Amino acid sequence: MRVLKTAVAVAAGALIAAGSAAAETWDMPMAYADGNFHTQNGKAFAEAVKVATGGELEIVVHASGSLFKGNEIKRALQTGQAPIGERLLSAHQNENILFGFDAVPFLATSFEASQTLWEAARPALEALLEEQGLVLLYSVPWPPQGIYAKKDLNSAADMEGLKFRAYNTATSRLAELSGAVPVQIEAAELSQALATGVAESFISSGSTGYDRKVWEQLSHFYDVQAWLPRNYVMVNKDAWEGLDESTQNIVRGVAMMAEAAGTAKSEQLSGWYLSQLAANGMSVQPPGDQLRADFEEIGATMTAEWLEQAGDEGQSIIDKFRSMQ
Numbered sequence: 109m110r111v112l113k114t115a116v117a118v119a120a121g122a123l124i125a126a127g128s129a130a131a132e133t134w135d136m137p138m139a140y141a142d143g144n145f146h147t148q149n150g151k152a153f154a155e156a157v158k159v160a161t162g163g164e165l166e167i168v169v170h171a172s173g174s175l176f177k178g179n180e181i182k183r184a185l186q187t188g189q190a191p192i193g194e195r196l197l198s199a200h201q202n203e204n205i206l207f208g209f210d211a212v213p214f215l216a217t218s219f220e221a222s223q224t225l226w227e228a229a230r231p232a233l234e235a236l237l238e239e240q241g242l243v244l245l246y247s248v249p250w251p252p253q254g255i256y257a258k259k260d261l262n263s264a265a266d267m268e269g270l271k272f273r274a275y276n277t278a279t280s281r282l283a284e285l286s287g288a289v290p291v292q293i294e295a296a297e298l299s300q301a302l303a304t305g306v307a308e309s310f311i312s313s314g315s316t317g318y319d320r321k322v323w324e325q326l327s328h329f330y331d332v333q334a335w336l337p338r339n340y341v342m343v344n345k346d347a348w349e350g351l352d353e354s355t356q357n358i359v360r361g362v363a364m365m366a367e368a369a370g371t372a373k374s375e376q377l378s379g380w381y382l383s384q385l386a387a388n389g390m391s392v393q394p395p396g397d398q399l400r401a402d403f404e405e406i407g408a409t410m411t412a413e414w415l416e417q418a419g420d421e422g423q424s425i426i427d428k429f430r431s432m433q
């Protein structure tokens with residue numbers, strides 16, 4: 109009896125060892141709130157990978173910048189500190205201007221145009237990431253970007269001197285060109301920055317305004333629809349190459365579905381977020397004529413600056429985008 113028990117225990121131990129040798133667990137840092145639609149989509153992606161690989165690959169999502177802060181995630185992936193993660197790539201426009209193709213003002217302002225721009229830019233982005241040791245899996249846009257403030261903004265002149273929270277160089281530049289004072293803050297720290305007066309205005313989607321309950325400090329949202337920046341889920345190349353081919357194929361397939369599902373969700377929730385801002389007492393409106401005209405002028409300057417820095421590669425993305433429309 110004792111021998112049998114020992115044999116069963118040994119066999120069970122061997123099975124567990126065999127199972128754990130084959131199965132892999134990947135930590136997935138994400139920068140945004142747990143309830144945010146990107147995070148929820150990332151969790152659905154992780155769950156689907158687990159089911160579809162029969163548990164061979166388990167992805168564990170860490171939301172709200174809890175494992176790595178937003179501005180640390182890309183480096184963590186490149187250095188292999190995390191195998192997979194999500195990042196707003198336009199935040200790295202200062203590293204390579206191409207990362208900012210999705211934050212060029214008024215280039216693509218609808219979900220449809222954002223999709224076309226993405227199709228035009230994807231090969232160049234994939235190649236750039238590959239050079240940096242990263243494999244792109246999927247990308248999902250945020251809803252269109254508008255301006256938050258705690259007073260009426262009738263023109264850019266009304267933004268003079270406002271402490272303006274920025275999330276990348278494009279949003280800093282927009283602040284500067286409007287006479288505001290930019291300060292870089294991750295979405296995870298936004299509520300605190302508004303509460304302590306470090307920031308009093310910013311540009312973002314209804315999604316981030318809703319996630320951060322900004323109606324507690326701010327009163328106005330202007331639906332400028334300046335651009336739809338994207339989040340990107342990427343894998344460290346060595347980690348990717350460590351997967352067998354069939355697992356890679358499964359992950360690719362699930363990623364395609366996550367891109368489609370996340371994009372549909374973003375579009376579907378876009379109006380709902382704005383209705384929630386209004387339901388919580390904010391004035392939600394399109395920009396007036398002067399504010400719109402001022403932003404268009406600022407946008408033209410920023411577009412010219414982006415094209416100048418992005419050179420032929422940037423121009424060819426834009427030419428391809430225009431030819432596809």
Ligand code: PCA
Pocket residue numbers: 196250251275294295311312313314315316337
């Ligand atoms: N929310 C993110 C990026 C774009 C958006 O809509 C943020 O404000 O940080």
